[in-house]
Amino acid sequence: MAKKSLRRGLFITFEGTEGCGKSTQSRLLYDCLKRSYDCVYTREPGGTAAGDYIRHILLHSKKIKISDMAEVFLFEAARAQIVREVIRPSLKAGRIIICDRFSDATIAYQGYGGKIPLKLIESLNAAATEGLKPDLTIILDIDINTGLRRAKKKGIDRMEAKDIAYHRRVRAGYLKLAKSEPKRIKIIKVESDLYKTQENIRALILRNYLTTKLCHFPI
Ligand code: TMP
Numbered sequence: 001m002a003k004k005s006l007r008r009g010l011f012i013t014f015e016g017t018e019g020c021g022k023s024t025q026s027r028l029l030y031d032c033l034k035r036s037y038d039c040v041y042t043r044e045p046g047g048t049a050a051g052d053y054i055r056h057i058l059l060h061s062k063k064i065k066i067s068d069m070a071e072v073f074l075f076e077a078a079r080a081q082i083v084r085e086v087i088r089p090s091l092k093a094g095r096i097i098i099c100d101r102f103s104d105a106t107i108a109y110q111g112y113g114g115k116i117p118l119k120l121i122e123s124l125n126a127a128a129t130e131g132l133k134p135d136l137t138i139i140l141d142i143d144i145n146t147g148l149r150r151a152k153k154k155g156i157d158r159m160e161a162k163d164i165a166y167h168r169r170v171r172a173g174y175l176k177l178a179k180s181e182p183k184r185i186k187i188i189k190v191e192s193d194l195y196k197t198q199e200n201i202r203a204l205i206l207r208n209y210l211t212t213k214l215c216h217f218p219i
Helices: 022-033 049-060 068-092 103-113 118-129 144-152 164-180 194-208
Strands: 010-016 039-043 096-100 136-141 185-189
Touching: 010 022, 010 103, 022 039, 022 096, 022 136, 022 194, 039 068, 049 068, 068 096, 068 103, 068 118, 103 118, 103 164, 136 164, 136 194, 144 164, 164 185, 185 194
Parallel strands: 010 096, 010 136, 039 096, 136 185
Antiparallel strands: none
8 A cells, every 4th residue: 555645744753861762662653654654763863874973972982072062063963964864855755754852852961951051052953953843742751760770771871871960950851841832842651561652652643643543552
């Protein structure tokens, strides 16, 4: 059966603090949507050859020094590339794009977490995204301790190694962002059953963005 394209594409991003399960949830959604729609799955930092190099520097090069401001510019550089190379062309072709993190992450992490002025980050975000904002952003909300415990099971990267106060500020930042843009940003509580969380995500998307009946589990 031919897959549907939308007239102007749909851009969905997933956000949340460490160990919230956003990669699993965004993938489950992608696996479901791609049965009926022309879909692209990607992530930040990454999603392009340049972005993958930058991701490696940011997350896995533990021995090199990266100042707070250099960190911001590296995230923004990866973003500028993915917007030009992947996101804009996919939207133009009417695809659904599911992106694991996007510009809200820099506000929450480097802004609220790292205390870089929000105004500066907002203007860098605007430049890197060429003014593009997601149609829908899903923040998966989880208690910080539970999330960090889950994340640590997979090994710790440079961002996860920041102290707990940093991660608490990141969560508070995400919650503030959701309050300031309630139409675009929706909070979904992380349930202990991952399929329940996924059901809530699909229900939200069906209510607001798509009309096609979505697949049920098992997918
Ligand atoms: P993740 O793909 O496992 O979520 O890892 C990405 C890490 O990078 C995560 O710790 C959040 C962090 N990050 C920022 O600090 N700022 C950003 O702008 C982005 C996109 C990610």
